[in-house]
Amino acid sequence: LLLTGCHMSLAGLSVWGWGGLGVVLFLITFGPFAIFYLTFYIFCFVGGGFAVTLLFGKTSSEKHLEKCEHSYLPATPTGILKTLEEMKLEVKPIKIDRRVTGSNFIDEPLQQVIQFALRDYIQYWYYTLSDDESFLLEIRQTVQYALVQFSTRSKEVDWQPYFTTRLVDDFATHLRVFRKAQERLGEKEDPKQRKGRTATELLESFFEAEVEMERKICRDVVCTAPKEEEGFLRDLCEVLLYLLLPPGDFHNKNMRYFLREILARGVLLPLINQLSDPDYINQFVIWMIRDSSANYEAFMTILKLTDRPAELEAVKDKVMEELQYLRSLDTAGDDYMQQMGGQADLFFWLTVEGYRVTAQQQLEVLQGWQKDGKKQSTQTKGLLKAAALGVYDQYLSEKASPRVQIDQALVEKLSEKLSKEDPTPEIFDDIQRKVYDMMLRDERFYPSFRQHPLYVRMLAELDMLKEPSFRGSDDGEGESMQLHAFISDTGVCNDHGKTYALYAITVFRKNPDGSEDCWKTYRRYSDFHDFHMRITEQFGNLSTILKLPGKKTFNNMDRDFLEKRKKDLNAYLQLLLNPEMVKACPTLTNYINDFLENKAYSKGKGDFARKMDTFVNPLRSSMRNVSNAVKSLPDSLAEGMTKMSDNMGRMSERLGQDIKQSIFKVPPLIAKSDIDPEHCRISAQLDDNVDDNIPLRVMLLLMDEVFDLKERNQWLRRNIKNLLQQLIRATYGDTINRKIVDHVDFMTAPEQVADYVKRFRDSFWPNGILAETPPRRDKNIRMRTRVAAKTSLLGIMPDELKHIIGADTTRKGILRVFDMFQHQQLNRRLVYVFLEGFLETMFPQYKFPELFVKLYSRSERMHRYSQKLRSTQKR
Numbered sequence: 114l115l116l117t118g119c120h121m122s123l124a125g126l127s128v129w130g131w132g133g134l135g136v137v138l139f140l141i142t143f144g145p146f147a148i149f150y151l152t153f154y155i156f157c158f159v160g161g162g163f164a165v166t167l168l169f170g171k172t173s174s175e176k177h178l179e180k181c182e183h184s185y186l187p188a189t190p191t192g193i194l195k196t197l198e199e200m201k202l203e204v205k206p207i208k209i210d211r212r213v214t215g216s217n218f219i220d221e222p223l224q225q226v227i228q229f230a231l232r233d234y235i236q237y238w239y240y241t242l243s244d245d246e247s248f249l250l251e252i253r254q255t256v257q258y259a260l261v262q263f264s265t266r267s268k269e270v271d272w273q274p275y276f277t278t279r280l281v282d283d284f285a286t287h288l289r290v291f292r293k294a295q296e297r298l299g300e301k302e303d304p305k306q307r308k309g310r311t312a313t314e315l316l317e318s319f320f321e322a323e324v325e326m327e328r329k330i331c332r333d334v335v336c337t338a339p340k341e342e343e344g345f346l347r348d349l350c351e352v353l354l355y356l357l358l359p360p361g362d363f364h365n366k367n368m369r370y371f372l373r374e375i376l377a378r379g380v381l382l383p384l385i386n387q388l389s390d391p392d393y394i395n396q397f398v399i400w401m402i403r404d405s406s407a408n409y410e411a412f413m414t415i416l417k418l419t420d421r422p423a424e425l426e427a428v429k430d431k432v433m434e435e436l437q438y439l440r441s442l443d444t445a446g447d448d449y450m451q452q453m454g455g456q457a458d459l460f461f462w463l464t465v466e467g468y469r470v471t472a473q474q475q476l477e478v479l480q481g482w483q484k485d486g487k488k489q490s491t492q493t494k495g496l497l498k499a500a501a502l503g504v505y506d507q508y509l510s511e512k513a514s515p516r517v518q519i520d521q522a523l524v525e526k527l528s529e530k531l532s533k534e535d536p537t538p539e540i541f542d543d544i545q546r547k548v549y550d551m552m553l554r555d556e557r558f559y560p561s562f563r564q565h566p567l568y569v570r571m572l573a574e575l576d577m578l579k580e581p582s583f584r585g586s587d588d589g590e591g592e593s594m595q596l597h598a599f600i601s602d603t604g605v606c607n608d609h610g611k612t613y614a615l616y617a618i619t620v621f622r623k624n625p626d627g628s629e630d631c632w633k634t635y636r637r638y639s640d641f642h643d644f645h646m647r648i649t650e651q652f653g654n655l656s657t658i659l660k661l662p663g664k665k666t667f668n669n670m671d672r673d674f675l676e677k678r679k680k681d682l683n684a685y686l687q688l689l690l691n692p693e694m695v696k697a698c699p700t701l702t703n704y705i706n707d708f709l710e711n712k713a714y715s716k717g718k719g720d721f722a723r724k725m726d727t728f729v730n731p732l733r734s735s736m737r738n739v740s741n742a743v744k745s746l747p748d749s750l751a752e753g754m755t756k757m758s759d760n761m762g763r764m765s766e767r768l769g770q771d772i773k774q775s776i777f778k779v780p781p782l783i784a785k786s787d788i789d790p791e792h793c794r795i796s797a798q799l800d801d802n803v804d805d806n807i808p809l810r811v812m813l814l815l816m817d818e819v820f821d822l823k824e825r826n827q828w829l830r831r832n833i834k835n836l837l838q839q840l841i842r843a844t845y846g847d848t849i850n851r852k853i854v855d856h857v858d859f860m861t862a863p864e865q866v867a868d869y870v871k872r873f874r875d876s877f878w879p880n881g882i883l884a885e886t887p888p889r890r891d892k893n894i895r896m897r898t899r900v901a902a903k904t905s906l907l908g909i910m911p912d913e914l915k916h917i918i919g920a921d922t923t924r925k926g927i928l929r930v931f932d933m934f935q936h937q938q939l940n941r942r943l944v945y946v947f948l949e950g951f952l953e954t955m956f957p958q959y960k961f962p963e964l965f966v967k968l969y970s971r972s973e974r975m976h977r978y979s980q981k982l983r984s985t986q987k988r
Contacts, residue, residue, distance in 0.1 A: 219866055223870050226870065227260075229877075231253060233883045234379065236249065258362075267955065270954055270957075272857065272954070273858070275950065276860075280950065281815050283946045284815070285815045285818045287939075289818055291929070291933045294315060295929070297322065315936065316936070316939070320332070323942075328978075329975075332969055332972075335969065336939075342382075342941075343382070345969075350377045351373055353952075358372075389937050390937060391899075391934055391936070391937060392890060392895045392898060394940065395899055396898060408904065412904045415907060421896070423892065426896070428897060431897055455552065461509075462549060462552070464504055465541045468500060469541075476493075500536075502531060505531060519547055519548065595622060596620070596623075596706070597690065598618055598621070598686055599686065600616050600617065600619075600683050601618070612670060614637065614675055615635050615636070616635065616637070616641075616679065618633065620632055632711045634712075636708075640714045641685070647704065659685065659688065662685070819930060821929075902931065906930070910927060949961070949965055
C-alpha cells in the first residue's frame with residue numbers, strides 16, 4: 114500500500130510538473146501576451162464560423178422562398194415595373210383655385226393671409242419631416258373649402274338684426290348682470306369694508322346673477338378655468354369643422370384633430386386672450402375717441418374719484434417728467450428773464466433741478482450695486498463730482514459769464530464742499546433757495562412779471578382765469594386795458610309777478626388824466642345772452658372761445674345755483690376783458706362799454722328774437738344735426754352715440770320750458786314696461802307687436818341701462834323716456850332708424866370687408882413678415898392708460914346729456930361701464946356671448962342654443978340653481 118501511494122504521488126507530480134513546464138516554455142517562446150492572442154484567435158474563429166453559417170442560411174432561405182413564390186404567382190410584367198418607376202419620377206402639377214368669396218378685391222388679400230399663415234405656422238416645421246407638397250396642398254384646399262362654405266353662408270344671412278339688435282342686447286344684458294352683482298355685493302358687505310372687496314367675490318356675485326338671468330346657462334367654468342376653456346373650444350371647433358369641412362376630411366381623424374387644435378389653440382384662444390385683456394380694451398377706447406380733446410375737468414374728476422393708489426402714483430411720475438421737459442422748453446420765461454437781466458438765475462435754478470434728479474437716480478443705482486456686491490462707487494462718484502463742478506464753473510465761478518449774483522460766503526462754502534466732500538443731490542440747496550427767494554421777491558422778476566400781458570395770456574391758455582382780477586397793467590395800450598369789472602352780488606327780483614335773478618356788476622375805469630371812475634350796473638341773464646349773441650354774430654371766432662353758461666329750466670332761483678352762475682359769469686367777464694382778447698378784436702371794446710354802462714341795456718334782437726333763437730333755431734338745427742350725424746356715423750359706436758345724444762340733449766334743453774303736459778300723453782314706444790327688468794334680457798322689454806324703429810329703440814334701452822335710469826324716481830324716468838320719444842317722433846325716428854340700418858349695410862359691404870381683411874393682414878404680417886409678440890407693458894403705463902381711458906369716456910359726454918339725467922348719474926354710468934371692462938374673466942364671458950350670437954345668426958338652421966346649453970353643462974353653479982328650482986317647484 115505504501116508503495117502504491119508513493120507511485121500515485123509521483124504520477125500526480127509529473128502531470129503538474131509537465132503542465133507547468135509546458136506553460137513556461139510557451140510563455141518564453143511566444144511572449145507574455147501570447148495567451149491573449151490565443152483567446153482572440155479562438156473568438157474570431159468561432160464568430161466567423163457563426164457569421165458564415167448565418168449568411169449561408171439567409172441565402173438558402175431566399176432562394177427557397179423565390180422558388181415557392183414562382184410556383185404560385187406569375188412573374189410581374191416588365192411594363193408595369195417601368196410604369197411605376199416613371200410615376201415616381203413624375204412631378205404632380207399643383208392646381209389651386211383662388212376663388213373663395215367670389216369678390217376679387219376680397220379674395221386677393223385673403224389668399225395672402227392664407228399663404229402667410231401656412232408659411233409661418235405649418236411649413237416651418239413640416240419641411241423638417243417631409244418634402245412632399247401634397248400634404249400642404251391638402252391643407253390649403255381644406256382651408257379654402259371651409260372659407261367658401263363660410264362665405265356662402267354669410268351671404269345668405271341678414272346681418273342687420275344681429276348688429277343693430279342682438280349685439281347691443283348682449284352688451285346691455287352683460288352690463289345689467291354686472292350692475293346687479295355690484296349691488297348685491299354692496300348689500301352684503303359693510304360700507305367701511307367696501308374698499309377691501311376682492312375680485313373673487315365680484316366674480317362669484319356676477320355668475321350668480323348670470324344664472325338667475327339666463328336660467329339655463331352659466332359660463333363661470335369656461336371663463337375661470339383654463340383647462341375647461343380649452344376643452345370647450347375644442348368641442349366648439351369640432352362642431353364648426355363638421356359644418357364647414359367636406360365629409361371626407363372631417364371623417365379623417367388625423368386631419369380633423371390637426372385642424373381642431375390649430376383653430377382652438379392657435380386662433381381662437383389667443384384672440385380671446387387679447388380681446389379680454391383690460392389693458393387692450395383701454396387702449397382701444399382711447400383709439401376710438403382719439404379725435405376728442407382732453408378734458409381738464411374730467412381728468413381732475415377721475416383723479417378725485419379713483420380708489421387705486423397705483424393710478425395716482427403713475428400719473429404723478431408722468432407729471433413730474435412732463436414738468437421737467439416743459440421747464441427745459443420754457444422759452445417765454447427765458448425771454449422775459451433775459452430782458453430783466455435774470456437769465457442766469459433762471460438757468461441756474463433749472464440746471465440744479467436737473468442735477469438733483471440725476472444725482473438721486475445715480476445714487477440709487479449705486480446702492481443697488483453695493484447690495485449685489487459690485488464695485489462701481491468710484492466711477493459713479495467721479496461722474497457726479499464732475500457734473501457738480503460743471504454747474505459751479507458755469508454759473509458761480511469768477512469765470513462764469515453771465516454769473517449768478519449771490520452772497521460770496523455761500524459760494525466759498527460750496528467751493529470748499531466740492532473740494533473736500535463727495536457730491537450729494539442737496540449740495541446746491543442753500544444757493545438755489547437764495548436764488549428762488551430773489552426771483553420771487555425782487556421787483557424785477559416775479560412781481561413785475563405778474564403785471565405783464567404775457568402772464569395774463571398764460572393764465573388764459575391754462576384756463577386759470579376763474580376769479581376776477583382787480584389789477585391791470587399801466588402800459589397804456591388802450592382804453593380797454595383800463596376797464597375792469599366783476600360781479601359783486603346777485604339777488605332775486607319780482608316784477609309784476611315775474612321772478613328773475615339780477616346780477617350786480619362793479620365796474621372800474623381809469624381815465625387818461627389819472628382819475629378813476631367806479632359804478633355799478635345791473636344785468637339779467639337774458640342781457641348776458643343777448644350780448645353774447647350780438648358779439649358772436651359780429652365776431653365769429655369768439656364763439657369757440659367764449660362759452661356762456663347754459664340755461665336751467667327748473668330750480669334756477671336756487672341759491673347754490675345762483676352762486677355757481679355768478680362764478681361762471683365772472684369767468685366769462687374776465688376772459689372777455691382779457692387784453693389778449695381785446696387785442697385780437699379791437700372793435701370789441703365798443704360792445705363791452707355799451708354792455709357795462711350804467712343804463713338799461715339795449716337788447717339787440719329783443720325778446721321775441723331771443724326766444725326764437727333759443728327755441729326754434731336750435732330745434733331746426735338739432736333736427737338737421739341728428740340727420741347728419743346718422744348719415745355720417747363714425748367707425749366707433751361710442752362716438753356715434755355721443756354725437757346723437759349731444760344733439761338730442763340740445764333739443765331737450767331748448768324744449769324744456771315750452772313743451773307742456775301734451776308731451777307726456779304720447780303713447781310709449783316700449784310697451785313691456787311691466788316686465789321685471791332684473792330677471793330678463795334687455796330685448797324682452799321690446800313690444801312684440803311693434804316692428805318699427807327696433808334698432809333705435811334698442812339703443813335707447815342701452816342708454817337706459819348704462820345710466821341706470823330705472824332706479825330713479827318713476828316721475829323723472831317717465832318724463833325722460835317720453836321726452837326722448839317725442840324727440841324721436843319730431844326728428845323722424847323712422848328716418849334715423851333707416852340711416853342706422855343703411856350704415857350697417859355699408860359696414861358689411863364687400864369693400865369694407867376687403868378693408869378689414871387688409872387691416873388684419875397688415876397688422877399680423879407687416880411688410881409680409883410675421884409681427885413679433887409685443888412685450889407686456891409696464892405697470893405704470895397700464896395705470897396711466899386706465900386714467901386716460903376713463904378721462905376720455907367722461908370727457909366725451911355732452912353737457913346737455915348731463916343736464917337731462919344729472920352729472921352724477923352720467924358719471925356713475927360711465928364709470929360703471931369702465932369698471933366692467935377691468936375684469937378679464939368677465940370680458941371673456943362677454944366675448945363668448947358675442948361668439949354665441951354670431952354662430953346662432955350664422956347657422957340658424959342648426960340648434961346652437963341647445964348645443965351651448967350642453968357645452969356649458971359642466972358648471973356646478975348651474976346644477977345647484979337647477980336643484981333649487983326643482984325644490985321650489987315641489988313646494
